[in-house]
Amino acid sequence: MGSKRTAVETKRLIFEGCSRILQREGLSSLTLDAVAEEAQLSKGGLLYHFPNKVALIEGLFEYHNNIFEARLQELTAVEGDAPGAWLRAYALASIEQITDHENASLYASLLAAEEKYASAHQLMRQKYIKWQAQIEQSDIDPVWATFLRLAVDGLWTSIKNQYAPPDEERLEAIKDLILKLTKQSQPVS
Amino acid sequence: MGSKRTAVETKRLIFEGCSRILQREGLSSLTLDAVAEEAQLSKGGLLYHFPNKVALIEGLFEYHNNIFEARLQELTAVEGDAPGAWLRAYALASIEQITDHENASLYASLLAAEEKYASAHQLMRQKYIKWQAQIEQSDIDPVWATFLRLAVDGLWTSIKNQYAPPDEERLEAIKDLILKLTKQSQPVS
DNA sequence: ATTGCTGTACCGTCTGGTTGGTACAGTAAG
DNA sequence: CTTACTGTACCAACCAGACGGTACAGCAAT
Numbered sequence: 001m002g003s004k005r006t007a008v009e010t011k012r013l014i015f016e017g018c019s020r021i022l023q024r025e026g027l028s029s030l031t032l033d034a035v036a037e038e039a040q041l042s043k044g045g046l047l048y049h050f051p052n053k054v055a056l057i058e059g060l061f062e063y064h065n066n067i068f069e070a071r072l073q074e075l076t077a078v079e080g081d082a083p084g085a086w087l088r089a090y091a092l093a094s095i096e097q098i099t100d101h102e103n104a105s106l107y108a109s110l111l112a113a114e115e116k117y118a119s120a121h122q123l124m125r126q127k128y129i130k131w132q133a134q135i136e137q138s139d140i141d142p143v144w145a146t147f148l149r150l151a152v153d154g155l156w157t158s159i160k161n162q163y164a165p166p167d168e169e170r171l172e173a174i175k176d177l178i179l180k181l182t183k184q185s186q187p188v189s
Numbered sequence: 190m191g192s193k194r195t196a197v198e199t200k201r202l203i204f205e206g207c208s209r210i211l212q213r214e215g216l217s218s219l220t221l222d223a224v225a226e227e228a229q230l231s232k233g234g235l236l237y238h239f240p241n242k243v244a245l246i247e248g249l250f251e252y253h254n255n256i257f258e259a260r261l262q263e264l265t266a267v268e269g270d271a272p273g274a275w276l277r278a279y280a281l282a283s284i285e286q287i288t289d290h291e292n293a294s295l296y297a298s299l300l301a302a303e304e305k306y307a308s309a310h311q312l313m314r315q316k317y318i319k320w321q322a323q324i325e326q327s328d329i330d331p332v333w334a335t336f337l338r339l340a341v342d343g344l345w346t347s348i349k350n351q352y353a354p355p356d357e358e359r360l361e362a363i364k365d366l367i368l369k370l371t372k373q374s375q376p377v378s
Numbered sequence: 379a380t381t382g383c384t385g386t387a388c389c390g391t392c393t394g395g396t397t398g399g400t401a402c403a404g405t406a407a408g
Numbered sequence: 409c410t411t412a413c414t415g416t417a418c419c420a421a422c423c424a425g426a427c428g429g430t431a432c433a434g435c436a437a438t
Contacts, residue, residue, distance in 0.1 A: 005417080028305055031393060043395090045418040053394065108304055114350070115301035116217055125351055132353035143362045146355060150363070151336055153352070154343030161303070162314055163342070164321035166335060173332045174339070177376060187366060188377045196382090220427060231385045232429095238383095242428065 011049055014039045015063040018056070022109035023102055027116070030109075032056075057113060061120045064110065065127060068097060083139040084182040090131060091152045091178050098159045099171070108160050141186035148182055200238055203228045204252040207245070211298035212291060216305070219298075221245075246302060250309045253299065254316060257286060272328040273371040279320060280341045280367050287348045288360070296349050330375035337371055 017039035021030050032053060036046040050056040075089035097103055114121040135149050136142045155174060159165045166174055206228035210219050221242060225235040239245040264278035286292055303310040324338050325331045344363060348354040355363055 007417080010417080026304055032395080033393075041417095042419045044397095044420070047395075048416085048418060051395095111350075112301045112304035115215055115297055121350075125353070128347075128352035143359065143366060146359065147340055147363050147366055150343030150347060151340040152343065153346055154339030154341065157342055157346045158317075158339060161300075161310075164314070164317035170332065170335065174336055177332060177336055180378065181376070184378065187370070189369065189373065194383095199383090221429080222427080230383095233386075233432095234384045236429075 007049060010039075010041070010045075011059065012063075014041075014046065014049065014056070015060055018060050019064075019106055022113075023106040026105075027109045027112045030113075054117060054119060057117045057120050058123070061110070061113075061123050065123070068093065071096070081139075083185055084145070085138065086134045087138045087140070087145055087148060088179060088182045090135065090149065091175075091182065094152050094156050095175055098156045104160050104162075111160070139185070140182070144184070144186045147187075148178060151178060196238065199228075199230070199234075200248065201252075203230075203235065203238065203245070204249055207249050208253075208295055211302075212295040215294075216298045216301045219302075243306060243308065246306045246309050247312070250299070250302075250312050254312070257282065260285070270328075272374055273334070274327065275323045276327045276329070276334055276337060277368060277371045279324065279338065280364075280371065283341050283345050284364055287345045293349050293351075300349070328374070329371070333373070333375045336376075337367060340367060 014035065018030060018035055021034055021038055032043055032046060035056070036043040039046065046056075050059060072089055072093045075092050076086055079085035079089045098107065114124055132146070132149070135145045138145050155166075155171075155178075157163065165171075203224065207219060207224055210223055210227055221232055221235060224245070225232040228235065235245075239248060261278055261282045264281050265275055268274035268278045287296065303313055321335070321338070324334045327334050344355075344360075344367075346352065354360075
């Protein structure tokens, strides 16, 4: 009856609890007590799995990073190795994630957490370095590729922070434009 | 002897103190005690000028917004009213601000503060709506203009967060590319 | 003397983290 | 099969420090 949970299962429940709190109430509400309650275990139990809050946050970043990278890999497989393929996969994955409405506020809180937790920030920086390296090997002009990446990141930011984000129709147009431009190997004038 | 300071002067000293703390140590170190010490007045004195922390943060956002908008206005005057002029000014002002090395970490902390202080976030959202409206009146295709704005914002984000930001040489190239593209009234393929 | 401003002492609350302990599953010797 | 023991998972209670905010007395200029 009611056998014990494994550590990985519990950790996943904890990460999901964290995410729900961040999305609903933001970083300031992500206290150990709140996480414990949301994940339906005690604070002591929570701290059994993560020695301290920093470790919890780091785990949370890895968790979400893995989700994103898994999707990214799926999409790169689809795009094959045509010029700009990787960049296109990056754009698609980014836009897909951020337009999932529940994710937007979650990501905003995660970004805020980076300011507070240096190790999480470091992790993200490493990821971007890796992605940027992929983009530069995308078989198109690196300045052009970087420029397009920045447009994707800017779109991501504008939606995440609700900085005058494009409406649905405009979003489609911009998305199409970005995808179209990734098929050019350099700027045209 | 030693005549009294005016309230505005003191407030400016406080804002500058806040900024120094944010830049050096981040949002979590922006406590009332720390701000008072950095601005060389007592906590009581600080709370005389700002009834509470929220008011202080709001003031800080207005302060930095005014700096940015003043510069923006200078640059729009220079650019005149050629097509894409306003967008170009926005790009120049943004890049100028973010490449001032001391500002980058300050802005990162300010953004993090937005997650915590809803009123500051609201203020920034209003600004972006205003800027976006200007951009759409830039006499170039609005999708194209928005796309370019997002690239600027993405560049801004990548430097602010140190997300694989372009090195100096690449930055120049991207900046040139953006400025060049603002002179096109629509995408070319 | 009044007003504008400053400084100090203090309070309540929140929060990360510690501690000591419980429940239970597995294992292996007798 | 029982007993003794180990490691994993979890919990309730508590604590120390930090932080936002208040109260109030004092001072300097007009």
